[in-house]
Structures are given as structure tokens and as C-alpha cells.
Amino acid sequence: MNHEATPYPCQRCGTCCEKGGPSLHLEDRPLVDDGRIPARCLFTIRRGELARDNVKGTLAPLTDEIIKIKGHPGRWTCLFYDRATRGCGIYDHRPLECRALNCRDTRRIEGIYETSRLTRQDLLSGVNGLWELIEDHEQHCSYEDLQALVGEGTRKGRLKQEIKILEILGFDAHVRQLTVERGRVDNRMLDFIFGRPLAETITMFGINLVKKNRAYTLAPTPAFSIKQQVF
Numbered sequence: 001m002n003h004e005a006t007p008y009p010c011q012r013c014g015t016c017c018e019k020g021g022p023s024l025h026l027e028d029r030p031l032v033d034d035g036r037i038p039a040r041c042l043f044t045i046r047r048g049e050l051a052r053d054n055v056k057g058t059l060a061p062l063t064d065e066i067i068k069i070k071g072h073p074g075r076w077t078c079l080f081y082d083r084a085t086r087g088c089g090i091y092d093h094r095p096l097e098c099r100a101l102n103c104r105d106t107r108r109i110e111g112i113y114e115t116s117r118l119t120r121q122d123l124l125s126g127v128n129g130l131w132e133l134i135e136d137h138e139q140h141c142s143y144e145d146l147q148a149l150v151g152e153g154t155r156k157g158r159l160k161q162e163i164k165i166l167e168i169l170g171f172d173a174h175v176r177q178l179t180v181e182r183g184r185v186d187n188r189m190l191d192f193i194f195g196r197p198l199a200e201t202i203t204m205f206g207i208n209l210v211k212k213n214r215a216y217t218l219a220p221t222p223a224f225s226i227k228q229q230v231f
């Protein structure tokens with residue numbers, strides 16, 4: 001299906017760009033391939049990770065990964081959005097979702113939102129050695145496994161499967177470090193290659209990674225019920 005969208009006149013209020021960068025679709029691949037959207041400006045939200053559906057307004061675990069443009073440090077505002085000028089730094093080459101969005105009539109964006117999303121496999125499966133590393137990381141660090149382990153609940157106030165969960169978090173951190181050190185990969189690429197660090201996203205299960213006396217433990221966030229969150 002050809003999802004090429006006709007640009008709508010934009011009032012430049014910036015509301016959509018402030019809410020976060022777009023997810024990329026197959027139509028956007030040339031923008032990444034030729035570097036108009038550098039891979040270091042992207043991040044992956046992996047299968048099983050909680051994500052907000054900006055069209056439905058719901059928060060739910062993803063059934064398939066999506067690749068998005070990063071936000072400015074510490075906020076969701078699209079990296080290419082300039083508040084001072086209310087302008088888009090890649091306006092002439094903005095991705096499909098940005099071209100399809102008309103905030104006065106959302107039918108076109110709703111029509112394309114969940115279709116032909118770009119994946120890491122589309123972009124990286126041809127990179128020697130890297131794709132195998134991503135597959136290995138997915139196998140060892142899946143959100144489905146983490147959810148199952150967290151879902152086993154607590155005993156005497158501690159997660160029953162704390163050690164296994166910490167091993168997964170350790171594997172995730174180790175792979176990232178090795179990829180930068182041995183693969184000489186720019187560390188700004190890591191959130192695209194492996195998704196965001198599990199030590200950060202584990203909070204979606206209502207738990208935090210805590211360092212105590214040089215060792216790491218997991219602590220439920222205040223007022224959190226593990227059973228409520230996971231099931």
C-alpha cells in the first residue's frame with residue numbers, strides 16, 4: 001500500500017512535536033539509509049515494552065517493536081524540534097507520521113499509524129555480526145521473561161526471582177559495554193541497537209535498581225503491587 005501522505009498546512013503550534021518524535025515506517029527507510037535521520041538519533045521500543053499509543057491514548061505492552069526519533073535529553077520533545085523557532089530541523093525530510101498528521105483531522109494518521117513499521121531487522125540485518133548480537137540480546141533480555149519473573153511476586157518483601165532478574169539486567173549492561181569497547185560503536189547508537197537500558201525501563205514493572213554497598217538490589221517502587229502491575 002502506498003502510504004505517501006500529502007502534507008497538510010501546519011499551524012506550527014509544536015504540540016505534536018512536544019509530545020514526542022514519530023515512529024518510523026518502511027517509507028522512512030531512505031531517510032535513515034542516507035543519514036538524513038542519523039541512527040544515533042533513534043531509539044527502539046522493544047516487543048513487550050510498555051508504550052503509549054498516541055492515537056488511542058492508551059499505555060500497553062508492544063506486540064512488535066517500533067523505532068522512534070529520540071527526545072531532547074530528559075524530555076519527550078522530538079530531538080529535531082526547536083522550541084525557539086517552533087521549527088522542525090528536518091522539515092523537508094520529516095517522516096511519514098509527521099507528514100500525515102493533521103491535528104484537525106486525524107483520520108490519515110490513524111490509517112497509517114500501525115502499518116508497515118520499520119524494524120531493526122529492516123535496517124541492521126545486513127550488518128555483519130551485529131544482527132546476531134541483537135538476536136542474542138533479545139533471547140537473553142526479553143520483556144516477556146522479565147514480566148514472568150517479576151510476576152512470581154515477593155517473599156518477605158523481596159522479589160522471589162531477584163537474582164535471575166539482576167542477571168538479565170547485568171547481561172544487558174555487559175552487552176552494551178562490549179559493543180562500545182570492542183565493536184567501537186558510538187554509544188549514542190545503543191538505544192537504537194538494543195533498546196533503552198533495562199536498568200532504566202525495569203521501572204515499568206514497578207521496581208527500581210538500587211545500589212547498596214557496591215551491590216545491586218531491586219526495590220519495589222512505593223505504593224506498588226507487583227501483581228496489580230503485571231496481571
Ligand code: SF4
Nearest residue numbers: 017078080081088098
Ligand atoms: S521530525 Fe519534525 S515534525 Fe516530526 S515530530 Fe520531530 S520536529 Fe516535529
